[in-house]
Amino acid sequence: MKMRRTAFVVEAGAIVCTCSKGKQMNSHVSVPGGIAAVTADIDVVRLENVKRHFGTTPALDGVSLSVRKGEILGIIGRSGAGKSTLIRCLNGLERPDSGSILVEGRQITGLDERELQPLRRRIGMIFQHFNLLSAKTVEENVALPLKIEGRPRTERLKRARELLELVGLSDKAKAYPSSLSGGQKQRVGIARALAARPALLLSDEATSALDPETTRSILALLKDINEKLGLTILLITHEMEVVRTIADRVAVIDAGRIVEQGPVWSVFADPKAEITKSLLAGIRPQLPAHIAKTLSAEPAGDAVLGVDLAGAAAQGTLLAELPGAFRLLHGGVDHVQNQAVARLYLAVPVAGAQTVIQFLEARTARIEVLGYVASNA
Ligand SMILES: Nc1ncnc2c1ncn2[C@@H]1O[C@H](COP(=O)(O)OP(=O)(O)OP(=O)(O)O)[C@@H](O)[C@H]1O
Numbered sequence: 001m002k003m004r005r006t007a008f009v010v011e012a013g014a015i016v017c018t019c020s021k022g023k024q025m026n027s028h029v030s031v032p033g034g035i036a037a038v039t040a041d042i043d044v045v046r047l048e049n050v051k052r053h054f055g056t057t058p059a060l061d062g063v064s065l066s067v068r069k070g071e072i073l074g075i076i077g078r079s080g081a082g083k084s085t086l087i088r089c090l091n092g093l094e095r096p097d098s099g100s101i102l103v104e105g106r107q108i109t110g111l112d113e114r115e116l117q118p119l120r121r122r123i124g125m126i127f128q129h130f131n132l133l134s135a136k137t138v139e140e141n142v143a144l145p146l147k148i149e150g151r152p153r154t155e156r157l158k159r160a161r162e163l164l165e166l167v168g169l170s171d172k173a174k175a176y177p178s179s180l181s182g183g184q185k186q187r188v189g190i191a192r193a194l195a196a197r198p199a200l201l202l203s204d205e206a207t208s209a210l211d212p213e214t215t216r217s218i219l220a221l222l223k224d225i226n227e228k229l230g231l232t233i234l235l236i237t238h239e240m241e242v243v244r245t246i247a248d249r250v251a252v253i254d255a256g257r258i259v260e261q262g263p264v265w266s267v268f269a270d271p272k273a274e275i276t277k278s279l280l281a282g283i284r285p286q287l288p289a290h291i292a293k294t295l296s297a298e299p300a301g302d303a304v305l306g307v308d309l310a311g312a313a314a315q316g317t318l319l320a321e322l323p324g325a326f327r328l329l330h331g332g333v334d335h336v337q338n339q340a341v342a343r344l345y346l347a348v349p350v351a352g353a354q355t356v357i358q359f360l361e362a363r364t365a366r367i368e369v370l371g372y373v374a375s376n377a
């Protein structure tokens, strides 16, 4: 195989790789070593009122957030919401204008480049476009953080082999990235991010370039690593399906602000912010368009209720017990973190609507009156 010469330099704690073709890729990889050991009661990350403006753009506008040891926290938001800025503030590549960022209990906002190095060793990172070094073999890519740290070759190779086994790529150790599929490249990226035994794995849209089946396998691998190694993961994404699949908690970011956060199932069961509802639209039942377009604000005919239920209420006999007539227009029950979560659309004659609403609310349902339709709609 023809080898291309590759130079790499460490810049601001990240490897910026320059291939011989002149293409530059950001390849932030962690290196071994460590700062104070984590104690169980310390959040791995805690942000308080973090602000970062670019001119008049508030990329982060007072973000307060914590990532608990051993959890997978999903941060979801639209393009431009501030997700990558948040991640860059965490590994010191971006400095906030104000606010506090604690990593493993240590304030990092005032640290200089030299002081940031031990912090970066505690953080592994994976990317949408993998950022592997094309002229290095798979095992050399995985071992790279240890090479930068000056670890002996035998130790580097041993660790690379262990990690390749963990990510299911032992047979590709001597292969070059160009011969791998997208999913395999991301597995190498994950192995490399783990080389230095980080306390925190940051994932910035790591499955966005992958097909749905490969995405599922990468998410399953991340969950497996989280469970086997107890690794804390902060997952940035714009896809609710990613959050639904593996996150324990979710924080929704919009225009630089955290607008909602909580356990994934509870945010799915009772999304409060409009942005959350909109991000959930692809995976929650929606009122069918032909009914939505006949909705009127005039209270006549049937009231159309959007009903959110969770837990036992979502699986019980609630509909059979409703005190009055209704039509089930649309809906479904999902299971998120082993919790039943239902979204139903009911049409209830206006005269009996209040009784039905009170009955449901008394049983922890959240009701939205979406409008009114003719009784035969
Ligand atoms: N270096 C910069 N200079 C100027 N503006 C910036 C810079 N970095 C980010 N921004 C702006 O800050 C806002 C947040 O950007 P950021 O990259 O954090 O968004 P994001 O949520 O990661 O988006 P995406 O999903 O598209 O990756 C955007 O409006 C962006 O244009």
Ligand SMILES: [Mg+2]
Pocket: 083, 084, 085
């Ligand atoms: Mg981004």
